Amino acid sequence: MLAKDLMTFTWRALTTSRLRSVLVVGAAAIGVAAVVILTALGEGARQYILGEFSSLGSELLIVLPGKTEKGGGPPGMIFETERDLTIEDTVALHRLPHIKAVSPLSVGAIDMSFGAHSRAAMLLGSDASLLETRNLKMGRGSFLPSLDLNKAKPVVVIGTTLAHDLFGNASPIGQWVRLGDRRFRVIGELAEQGTSLGQNLDEAAIVPVASAQALFNNPALFRILIKVDNRSRLHKVEASVRRVLTQLHQGIEDFTLITQDAVLSTFDQIFKVLTLSVGGIAAISLLVAGIIIMNVMLVSVSQRREEIGLLMAIGAPPALILRLFLLESLLIGVFGAIVGSLVGRFGVWVIAKIYPSFPVATPLWAYLAAASTALGAGMLFGWLPARRAAQLDPVRALTGR
Amino acid sequence: MTEGAREAMIQLEKLSRIYPVGDTEVHALENITLAISAGEYISLMGPSGSGKSTLLNMLGLLDRPTQGIYRLEGRDTQGLDELERARLRRERIGFVFQAFHLLPRLTAFENAALPMMLAGTPAGKRRALVTEALAAVGLSDRAHHLPNQLSGGQRQRVAIARAIVMRPALLLADEPTGNLDSRSGSEVIQLLETLNQSGITLIIVTHDPDIGSRAQRRIVLHDGRIVEDRVA
Ligand SMILES: Nc1ncnc2c1ncn2[C@@H]1O[C@H](COP(=O)(O)OP(=O)(O)OP(=O)(O)O)[C@@H](O)[C@H]1O
Ligand SMILES: [Mg+2]
Numbered sequence: 337m338l339a340k341d342l343m344t345f346t347w348r349a350l351t352t353s354r355l356r357s358v359l360v361v362g363a364a365a366i367g368v369a370a371v372v373i374l375t376a377l378g379e380g381a382r383q384y385i386l387g388e389f390s391s392l393g394s395e396l397l398i399v400l401p402g403k404t405e406k407g408g409g410p411p412g413m414i415f416e417t418e419r420d421l422t423i424e425d426t427v428a429l430h431r432l433p434h435i436k437a438v439s440p441l442s443v444g445a446i447d448m449s450f451g452a453h454s455r456a457a458m459l460l461g462s463d464a465s466l467l468e469t470r471n472l473k474m475g476r477g478s479f480l481p482s483l484d485l486n487k488a489k490p491v492v493v494i495g496t497t498l499a500h501d502l503f504g505n506a507s508p509i510g511q512w513v514r515l516g517d518r519r520f521r522v523i524g525e526l527a528e529q530g531t532s533l534g535q536n537l538d539e540a541a542i543v544p545v546a547s548a549q550a551l552f553n554n555p556a557l558f559r560i561l562i563k564v565d566n567r568s569r570l571h572k573v574e575a576s577v578r579r580v581l582t583q584l585h586q587g588i589e590d591f592t593l594i595t596q597d598a599v600l601s602t603f604d605q606i607f608k609v610l611t612l613s614v615g616g617i618a619a620i621s622l623l624v625a626g627i628i629i630m631n632v633m634l635v636s637v638s639q640r641r642e643e644i645g646l647l648m649a650i651g652a653p654p655a656l657i658l659r660l661f662l663l664e665s666l667l668i669g670v671f672g673a674i675v676g677s678l679v680g681r682f683g684v685w686v687i688a689k690i691y692p693s694f695p696v697a698t699p700l701w702a703y704l705a706a707a708s709t710a711l712g713a714g715m716l717f718g719w720l721p722a723r724r725a726a727q728l729d730p731v732r733a734l735t736g737r
Numbered sequence: 738m739t740e741g742a743r744e745a746m747i748q749l750e751k752l753s754r755i756y757p758v759g760d761t762e763v764h765a766l767e768n769i770t771l772a773i774s775a776g777e778y779i780s781l782m783g784p785s786g787s788g789k790s791t792l793l794n795m796l797g798l799l800d801r802p803t804q805g806i807y808r809l810e811g812r813d814t815q816g817l818d819e820l821e822r823a824r825l826r827r828e829r830i831g832f833v834f835q836a837f838h839l840l841p842r843l844t845a846f847e848n849a850a851l852p853m854m855l856a857g858t859p860a861g862k863r864r865a866l867v868t869e870a871l872a873a874v875g876l877s878d879r880a881h882h883l884p885n886q887l888s889g890g891q892r893q894r895v896a897i898a899r900a901i902v903m904r905p906a907l908l909l910a911d912e913p914t915g916n917l918d919s920r921s922g923s924e925v926i927q928l929l930e931t932l933n934q935s936g937i938t939l940i941i942v943t944h945d946p947d948i949g950s951r952a953q954r955r956i957v958l959h960d961g962r963i964v965e966d967r968v969a
Binding site for chain 1: 797822824842860
């Protein structure tokens with residue numbers, strides 16, 4: 337039988353029992369759509385987290401005070417005290433090779449006022465290098481000047497939200513504001529930054545680190561951010577940072593080093609597993625669809641016994657009967673895959689409309705996996721009914737026995 | 738083996754068909770020995786359950802004998818696999834059934850074209866031959882009607898067109914007039930006889946003595962055995 341004739345014959349059989357075909361294609365489509373939508377959600381969650389962290393840049397090394405992991409140093413040392421991170425540490429790190437920028441960072445909450453307007457702000461103490469380490473963009477004015485780290489200067493750079501709250505649409509540049517009990521001159525406004533590393537920089541006020549330490553009356557740093565000149569040297573630099581700081585801290589590793597890559601790969605892993613498992617759960621609905629296809633095809637075979645007997649009597653070998661019925665369930669799978677992908681796409685589009693900030697996107701592999709599972713289910717679960725048709729005894733099929 | 742026997746189109750030797758039914762056996766055909774030459778016109782009669790349909794299905798390669806030998810055009814059919822049997826059914830044998838067995842979703846033309854479609858004949862060549870077959874059964878003007886838009890007699894003629902479209906050597910009709918009124922029944926018989934006159938071997942199973950007596954050779958079955966085999 338010619339391929340074209342096989343196709344038209346099967347197509348006619350499917351379109352003759354239209355309701356049956358629509359229902360069974362619908363069942364397969366629901367399975368495919370479920371896979372597409374659920375993996376889109378999982379993948380969206382993954383990309384959301386990745387987006388949060390990748391704004392840091394993969395050349396970044398972060399030093400935190402305190403040891404969060406076990407190991408290192410002899411156990412049970414009673415007099416082990418935790419040293420703070422200091423400006424001295426920052427200066428020492430500057431001397432290491434392959435380093436592009438080192439930023440000290442102290443963080444705290446503070447009241448900020450301009451005239452009668454007052455509001456709480458997040459105060460960041462750092463230096464000119466923060467522009468580089470945090471990938472900041474300036475809106476207007478300039479960023480902090482390069483200064484000796486121990487030198488205070490009453491200048492501040494503010495985030496857009498903060499600027500808008502205090503100055504409305506007017507330019508804040510050159511204005512004097514009050515931070516805590518001191519006066520600072522606004523020299524720059526950041527462009528809109530959004531949230532990264534859990535800090536909303538649009539609500540931040542950035543001052544020289546010595547000024548922040550004076551305001552907080554605390555010399556301890558919250559973080560030291562290090563940007564290496566080349567991503568490939570990250571691990572080398574990490575090792576030398578560890579060595580230098582441990583030396584400065586009297587041989588005790590009382591700090592923690594994290595890299596964006598380490599954080600990202602952990603999240604990445606978690607969300608990949610999550611996506612795979614929701615996708616897997618959705619695949620169960622494909623399995624159900626497969627079983628529905630099988631049942632429908634079994635019914636179809638028993639309803640069309642007369643037709644099968646006739647085809648055999650006029651010269652169709654069992655192998656051809658098998659092929660005809662397999663093609664029929666395969667076509668159901670194909671249409672299920674097409675319709676399901678479209679419905680899934682539509683569902684993803686609707687979710688994107690409702691939650692515009694959440695990046696839903698079905699990965700290509702999910703479409704491929706869902707579609708090929710639908711086809712596979714059509715073939716696999718179509719096999720048994722098709723074989724049953726091919727094994728019919730033509731005489732009995734024709735006489736309805 | 739005689740010269741004449743070797744020339745026979747169909748040769749049955751001590752052929753039996755036994756159905757196991759529960760603990761017992763039904764001997765639908767018992768020790769049938771029979772030779773049929775090309776071009777013969779044979780009627781097959783006998784009471785209900787005597788084995789007429791079983792014999793016809795055997796000749797049409799739809800069934801296999803329990804014992805005995807069936808030679809078709811000199812070939813022992815014993816050793817043929819399903820593919821070869823299907824090919825012989827397609828190319829050498831035409832079936833006409835009491836219940837027509839047309840596919841309701843296909844037009845008269847498409848029903849008649851089915852064997853050629855199964856054979857893989859390209860659509861262009863198919864069209865010419867199917868048109869010819871429909872003309873031979875007098876249904877050229879009904880080619881694009883569905884079976885439920887045709888009368889019983891017309892349906893049976895579509896089935897005959899389907900049976901002859903591959904130009905088989907052997908035409909097997911199992912009570913072809915069983916579902917028809919006498920007028921369309923006799924039209925169908927006349928059509929089959931015309932086909933026989935053009936050379937096709939024709940075997941008709943019937944309960945109607947009037948139809949049976951028209952054949953040149955009459956075979957009567959009883960309990961799976963040939964009790965009468967007479968050339969008029
Ligand atoms: N599949 C089967 N299983 C068991 N017995 C069968 C089967 N098919 C036919 N038989 C038996 O074989 C015998 C011959 O049946 P067959 O159909 O050939 O009779 P028939 O002469 O065509 O009868 P009718 O005139 O009623 O069509 C009957 O006794 C029937 O019951
Ligand atoms: Mg019968």
